Amino acid sequence: NAGVTQTPKFQVLKTGQSMTLQCAQDMNHEYMSWYRQDPGMGLRLIHYSVGAGITDQGEVPNGYNVSRSTTEDFPLRLLSAAPSQTSVYFCASSPPPGGANVLTFGAGSRLTVL
Amino acid sequence: GNSVTQMEGPVTLSEEAFLTINCTYTATGYPSLFWYVQYPGEGLQLLLKATKADDKGSNKGFEATYRKETTSFHLEKGSVQVSDSAVYFCALMAGGSYIPTFGRGTSLIVHP
Numbered sequence: 001n002a003g004v005t006q007t008p009k010f011q012v013l014k015t016g017q018s019m020t021l022q023c024a025q026d027m028n029h030e031y032m033s034w035y036r037q038d039p040g041m042g043l044r045l046i047h048y049s050v051g052a053g054i055t056d057q058g059e060v061p062n063g064y065n066v067s068r069s070t071t072e073d074f075p076l077r078l079l080s081a082a083p084s085q086t087s088v089y090f091c092a093s094s095p096p097p098g099g100a101n102v103l104t105f106g107a108g109s110r111l112t113v114l
Numbered sequence: 115g116n117s118v119t120q121m122e123g124p125v126t127l128s129e130e131a132f133l134t135i136n137c138t139y140t141a142t143g144y145p146s147l148f149w150y151v152q153y154p155g156e157g158l159q160l161l162l163k164a165t166k167a168d169d170k171g172s173n174k175g176f177e178a179t180y181r182k183e184t185t186s187f188h189l190e191k192g193s194v195q196v197s198d199s200a201v202y203f204c205a206l207m208a209g210g211s212y213i214p215t216f217g218r219g220t221s222l223i224v225h226p
Contacts, residue, residue, distance in 0.1 A: 004157075031212040042218035043158075043203070050212055058213075090157050097210045102148070105157035 002026050006091050006106035013081045013113045021076040021109050023091035029104070031094045032074040036060065036087040037108075043090070049074055081113045116141045120204050120217035127194055127224050135189040135220045137178075137204035145206040147171075147180050147187040148214070152201040161189075161202070199224045 007022045025032065033048035045058030049068040063085060065077040074093075078085060088110050092103040121136040139147065146165045150158040162171030167182035176191045187204060204217040 033213070040218075043216050045213065048213065092158075094212065097212055101146075101207055101212070101214075102160045102163065103150075103158070103214060105159065107157045108155075 004091055004093055004104050004106040006089075006109050008109060009107065010110050011112070013078075013111065015082060015113060017081050018077070018079050019081065019111075020078075021089055021091075021111070023074045023076065023106060024072050025074075025091075025093040025104070026072065027093065027095075027104065028071060029093035030071070030096045031101075032068065033058070033092050033103075034064070034066065034074070034076045035090045035092065037090060038087050046076065046089075078111075081111075083113045085111065086113045087111060116145070116206060116208055116215040118204050118206055118215050118217035120202075120220050122218075123201075123221040125220060125222050127222070129196055129224055129226050130193045131224075133189070133191040133194045133198075133222065135202055135204075135222070137187045137189065137217060139185050139187065139204075139206050139215075141185075141206055141208055141215075143209050144182075145208045147178070148205040148207070149176070149178055149187070149189050150203040150205060150216075152203065152219070154200070158203060194222070194224045196224050196226055198222060 004025045034046040035043045047066040049055045091106040094101045117140045148163045149161040151161045162173040164171040164180035170179045201219045205214045
């Protein structure tokens, strides 16, 4: 089925470990983004991309890296995990601006950093 | 800048009660407005949208009307069900922008 696929769904890390959260979409969407969701904080934008080779920082980018080598994939890297990065992470994509652009979200990746 | 303000939750209702979740916004120009819903353990999904003033979005018994004069997009449903228990996010997208502005979300709990 068409949509946004995130892996893994659950992950436990120790402080200082690194990992990559994967995100792939098969809708040929230009725009992709990563959010984190924490209780009482709503959704906070981490990084986003408006096309292959183009990335930019969102509201809370520190501690995270991204790259966009293809239209389909937008991985999120944690270089040295910290307990403050314990959260649920969502990837989302949408077509180019014009009309009412609807975001399509993945199912989420729950990360716990011990 | 753009902003979205939603009523804080949780909102707790009995089945078949009337629901209103308030949403007001601040934006330059003429944004599109959205309600997204997040069921437990899932990602957000679009519930309804409106692209211009006085438009009414509707889906699954939910409705919201784009009110430019009051900068509001309140979500309503005449008779809620237990299955409507979820977190509801109001959002806006300014014209020509990729990045939406989300409210903080309102949790709805419906008891049998």
